[in-house]
Amino acid sequence: MHYSGLSLLRRAVCGSEDWASILTEPGMARSYDIVVVGGGGHGLATAYYLASKHHVTNVAVFEAGWIGGGNTARNTTIVRSDYLLNASFGLKNHALQLWADLSQELNFNLMYAPRGYIDLAHSDGELEHFTLRANAMRLGGADASILGLPDLQNRVPQLSVGADARYPVCGALVQEAGGVVRHDAVAWGFARKAIEAGVHVFQNCPVTGFDIREGRLRGVQTPRGNITCDQAVISVAGASVDVAKLASIDLPVMPINVQAFVTEPVKPTLDAVVNYNAGLCYISQTTKGEFVLGGATDGYVSTARRGSFARIEDVLARATQMFPFLSRLRLMRHWSGTADIAMDGNAIVGDTPIKGLKINTGWGYAGFKATPAVGHEMAALLATGRMPDLIAPFALDRFEAGALIDDAGIGPYPWLH
Numbered sequence: 001m002h003y004s005g006l007s008l009l010r011r012a013v014c015g016s017e018d019w020a021s022i023l024t025e026p027g028m029a030r031s032y033d034i035v036v037v038g039g040g041g042h043g044l045a046t047a048y049y050l051a052s053k054h055h056v057t058n059v060a061v062f063e064a065g066w067i068g069g070g071n072t073a074r075n076t077t078i079v080r081s082d083y084l085l086n087a088s089f090g091l092k093n094h095a096l097q098l099w100a101d102l103s104q105e106l107n108f109n110l111m112y113a114p115r116g117y118i119d120l121a122h123s124d125g126e127l128e129h130f131t132l133r134a135n136a137m138r139l140g141g142a143d144a145s146i147l148g149l150p151d152l153q154n155r156v157p158q159l160s161v162g163a164d165a166r167y168p169v170c171g172a173l174v175q176e177a178g179g180v181v182r183h184d185a186v187a188w189g190f191a192r193k194a195i196e197a198g199v200h201v202f203q204n205c206p207v208t209g210f211d212i213r214e215g216r217l218r219g220v221q222t223p224r225g226n227i228t229c230d231q232a233v234i235s236v237a238g239a240s241v242d243v244a245k246l247a248s249i250d251l252p253v254m255p256i257n258v259q260a261f262v263t264e265p266v267k268p269t270l271d272a273v274v275n276y277n278a279g280l281c282y283i284s285q286t287t288k289g290e291f292v293l294g295g296a297t298d299g300y301v302s303t304a305r306r307g308s309f310a311r312i313e314d315v316l317a318r319a320t321q322m323f324p325f326l327s328r329l330r331l332m333r334h335w336s337g338t339a340d341i342a343m344d345g346n347a348i349v350g351d352t353p354i355k356g357l358k359i360n361t362g363w364g365y366a367g368f369k370a371t372p373a374v375g376h377e378m379a380a381l382l383a384t385g386r387m388p389d390l391i392a393p394f395a396l397d398r399f400e401a402g403a404l405i406d407d408a409g410i411g412p413y414p415w416l417h
């Protein structure tokens with residue numbers, strides 16, 4: 001089915017009973033070439049690119065709940081590639097390039113809005129570091145610029161930048177191609193196209209075990225029976241530690257709670273994503289007029305998906321320091337997700353010690369922006385057996401080799417990344 005203005009008009013006039021469900025569920029085969037564990041954006045993107053780029057369609061995606069019910073639809077929808085280290089920048093910048101055309105490619109409106117991502121600096125030292133980062137980004141082919149205070153005030157007039165602010169702002173790094181993408185549409189768009197290409201997607205069907213013999217993956221277990229497969233990829237975000245344990249793999253990852261908030265809607269006023277770095281608070285306005293806010297992790301291991309009051313207060317204090325008018329708005333909704341954070345705060349993507357079993361985890365609260373790129377590269381690895389350059393640095397064994405990718409320079413404290 002093609003989505004177009006004309007098809008909408010026709011259904012508005014003639015009735016819409018013939019809209020087919022976009023998520024048809026086929027009969028389950030007993031054997032697949034590749035099993036994707038986890039029907040979030042990453043898993044579905046992997047399945048889609050396997051089918052569309054590599055013509056590998058004997059693929060099943062098993063999702064414990066409903067597709068896009070995990071972190072994919074719990075995040076604050078921010079996409080950007082303003083990273084200093086080559087590995088982080090490379091993969092996320094590849095994603096930013098893919099986001100630009102993905103709505104067309106998937107025939108599904110992902111509402112990519114490149115409004116600009118504005119990272120506030122609170123000291124001259126921080127601004128100097130941002131300048132270094134901006135130069136590295138430009139050398140890598142991305143757009144980046146530094147705004148001094150007058151330009152920043154022109155760009156975001158509502159921002160409180162007075163010298164009497166608790167953490168005065170002295171400038172910003174801006175990436176114009178950064179912005180937001182409608183997160184649940186990403187899961188639906190990838191799922192729909194993958195299913196059209198022949199991929200089988202099963203919801204409410206968790207993988208409960210792995211059949212491993214002589215160090216090689218032979219299949220997976222589900223409540224609906226055992227499935228044989230040549231390869232599988234674990235792509236389950238906050239559930240990674242538990243699911244990897246089913247294959248006797250100990251991941252250097254902690255599941256940590258992260259919260260997000262939405263205010264009541266008001267007239268459009270903020271045409272950028274703004275990030276406050278003294279503490280952490282990131283904010284954007286939706287097309288409906290609500291402000292979406294996020295902050296740092298709750299700071300402790302938890303899979304409860306319930307937020308602590310301390311972090312709520314912390315995020316709102318920072319939000320109102322940035323934009324004092326927000327103090328007059330009510331919060332409408334608030335939710336949490338379980339972020340899978342590794343010891344260097346970065347992703348783990350690639351091989352495991354078990355032949356045929358791949359892993360994709362450790363994205364914490366920064367993995368949405370990478371969704372198309374990681375799906376694209378993981379599909380290439382599964383289809384060709386060759387490790388793509390863009391994901392090679394994210395190997396699980398980098399923790400033994402000491403080849404860490406610690407963008408924030410924080411060290412082995414996942415809750416602080």
Ligand SMILES: Cc1cc2nc3c(=O)[nH]c(=O)nc-3n(C[C@H](O)[C@H](O)[C@H](O)COP(=O)(O)OP(=O)(O)OC[C@H]3O[C@@H](n4cnc5c(N)ncnc54)[C@H](O)[C@@H]3O)c2cc1C
Nearest residue numbers: 038040041042064070071072075076078207337367368369
């Ligand atoms: C509050 C919050 C804000 C965030 N904000 C941003 C942001 O602004 N920008 C950004 O880039 N990133 C952000 N992130 C991070 C981002 O959401 C994740 O990194 C990304 O969505 C991970 O995608 P995924 O497909 O791996 O995970 P998910 O969407 O969580 O998919 C994994 C799926 O695996 C399923 N699963 C679990 N166990 C099993 C099993 N045994 N068998 C089968 N399926 C299973 C789950 O049900 C889930 O649907 C945020 C995260 C949170 C929590």
